[in-house]
Amino acid sequence: MKIAIVGAGISGLSTAFYLRQARPDWQLSIFDAGVQPGGTMQTVDVEGFRFEAGGNGFLTNKPDSLRLVEESGAKPLLLPSSDLARRRFIFNGALHPLPESPPAFLRSKLLTLPQKLRVAGEFFVPARREQGEETLQQFGYRRVGKGLTDVFLDAMTAGIYGTTPAKVSVNAAFPLVVNLERDYGGLFRGMIARRKKQAGPGGVLMSFKGGVGALIGHLRQAIDAEWHLGQAVGTVARDGARWRVESPAVSDRFDQVIVGSQACASAPMFRQSDPELAGLLRRVEYTPIAVVGFGFRSLRHPLDGFGLLTTSAARQPVLGVLWDSSIFPDRAPEGCKSVRIMIGGQRNPELVEQDDAGLVRTALAGLKATMGVDQAPDVVFTKRWMQGIPHYVVGHLGKVEDIFRHVANQRGLHLVCNAYHGIAMNDCVRNGRELASRMTGTA
Numbered sequence: 001m002k003i004a005i006v007g008a009g010i011s012g013l014s015t016a017f018y019l020r021q022a023r024p025d026w027q028l029s030i031f032d033a034g035v036q037p038g039g040t041m042q043t044v045d046v047e048g049f050r051f052e053a054g055g056n057g058f059l060t061n062k063p064d065s066l067r068l069v070e071e072s073g074a075k076p077l078l079l080p081s082s083d084l085a086r087r088r089f090i091f092n093g094a095l096h097p098l099p100e101s102p103p104a105f106l107r108s109k110l111l112t113l114p115q116k117l118r119v120a121g122e123f124f125v126p127a128r129r130e131q132g133e134e135t136l137q138q139f140g141y142r143r144v145g146k147g148l149t150d151v152f153l154d155a156m157t158a159g160i161y162g163t164t165p166a167k168v169s170v171n172a173a174f175p176l177v178v179n180l181e182r183d184y185g186g187l188f189r190g191m192i193a194r195r196k197k198q199a200g201p202g203g204v205l206m207s208f209k210g211g212v213g214a215l216i217g218h219l220r221q222a223i224d225a226e227w228h229l230g231q232a233v234g235t236v237a238r239d240g241a242r243w244r245v246e247s248p249a250v251s252d253r254f255d256q257v258i259v260g261s262q263a264c265a266s267a268p269m270f271r272q273s274d275p276e277l278a279g280l281l282r283r284v285e286y287t288p289i290a291v292v293g294f295g296f297r298s299l300r301h302p303l304d305g306f307g308l309l310t311t312s313a314a315r316q317p318v319l320g321v322l323w324d325s326s327i328f329p330d331r332a333p334e335g336c337k338s339v340r341i342m343i344g345g346q347r348n349p350e351l352v353e354q355d356d357a358g359l360v361r362t363a364l365a366g367l368k369a370t371m372g373v374d375q376a377p378d379v380v381f382t383k384r385w386m387q388g389i390p391h392y393v394v395g396h397l398g399k400v401e402d403i404f405r406h407v408a409n410q411r412g413l414h415l416v417c418n419a420y421h422g423i424a425m426n427d428c429v430r431n432g433r434e435l436a437s438r439m440t441g442t443a
Contacts, residue, residue: 001026003254003256004245004257006245006257007039007259007266007417008031010038010039010041011428011429011432012416012432013216013432014431014432015435016030016223016432017222018436019440027226029226030226031245032231033232033261034229035230037216037219037229038213040054041054041055046295046380048332048336049295049381050211052212052340053383054212055425056207056211056212056327058205059204059206060203060204062203064427065206065425065426065429074208077218079206079328079330082327084326086100086306088309090308090309091309091311092311092313095371096110115146119144125143126185127181127182127185127186128142128181133169133171133172136157139177140170155311158320159309159320160173160423161345162289162388163391167391169397172394173392231248233269236269236273238274238410239253242255243413257414259413261417263403274410277406284396284400284403285393286387286391288344288385288386288388289344289388290385291340291381293338293381295337295378296338296378297333301337301373303323305326306323310370317348317351318343319344322339323337325337341363341366343363343366352386352388359384364376389423414439
């Protein structure tokens with residue numbers, strides 16, 4: 001069996017790894033437009049400071065990434081986050097610690113007393129009977145009130161999806177909370193019931209020694225395949241009973257093709273061969289986001305926590321600031337500190353279009369407003385993603401259903417990436433493993 005994998009992000013790499021585990025006799029060819037695999041999982045070293053171009057790791061509350069790490073032999077690379085990572089902050093005109101317990105929530109100044117009482121009243125809110133999707137804002141206002149939604153859920157959504165509660169589908173982006181209401185009648189009821197069934201922590205943030213790029217490099221060596229890096233695939237088309245994949249240097253036929261690139265990047269591959277699929281893929285929306293990293297050889301701020309997220313009401317030019325060197329100490333040289341600033345998203349998408357100097361000015365303004373830091377950095381890193389994060393809007397589930405219904409009729413064609421069923425690393429690894437299991441009959 002001859003398999004092409006188009007797109008060497010974590011979804012494509014996970015699929016390739018599990019295919020190779022189950023069927024060492026299959027021939028794998030991996031294509032990617034980048035000269036290095038990994039997609040957005042890139043670690044860049046700038047004068048000894050390590051900056052992540054995208055996400056910085058995974059949570060252990062789901063087993064998928066840990067399983068890949070262990071089965072691929074990458075366990076020695078694991079790096080748990082510092083205890084400081086548990087301290088998180090929200091900027092809503094002032095910097096407030098994120099409450100970590102019910103007593104801390106009651107003491108918090110992020111909400112007024114009536115707003116806190118409204119949250120407590122969630123226990124008595126009847127479950128929704130209507131069918132169909134809601135925005136997270138609609139869900140939040142209905143169940144926990146406007147106060148908690150506009151502060152906590154707003155900041156959380158900016159940190160995960162780079163968007164706002166009014167623009168994201170709770171059903172697509174946060175299916176767990178929808179299931180809690182459906183199965184138990186409410187969030188508090190559901191959390192109490194789940195805690196009785198499965199006691200345990202919510203998970204630890206994990207990364208890798210040297211950054212997430214270390215895992216990508218490890219998988220690159222662990223997967224026996226023909227690698228075609230720096231080869232942007234232009235066409236995927238049916239060729240008799242097989243599939244033809246064409247890139248600038250390769251034109252070859254395969255028994256099956258796995259397209260693991262972004263939906264927006266996959267659509268042009270089918271423009272001529274399958275215009276209907278190309279149109280369906282183009283319907284998936286994306287959120288632009290820029291990352292600015294600053295390295296300081298001497299910084300007065302203690303960076304005693306994970307970082308901060310801003311609320312829409314705070315009207316800041318940044319979505320949040322990650323205190324990287326406090327989360328994972330190896331991100332900065334000894335005695336130095338580093339941060340990463342997130343800019344743009346659905347709040348201010350136009351800011352991502354700035355040149356590097358503009359991004360740096362925006363990041364500096366955000367640091368000064370939220371943290372009181374007006375010190376010039378010694379090292380700067382910038383990365384912009386014009387199609388950075390899949391935007392799970394209301395209607396997204398229907399779009400995904402239409403895409404996979406169409407692909408189900410295209411024997412030998414498979415899609416897997418974070419545009420469809422979850423954006424986190426755990427989701428991508430799980431989807432890749434499950435696809436490999438279906439293809440090899442080992443599910």
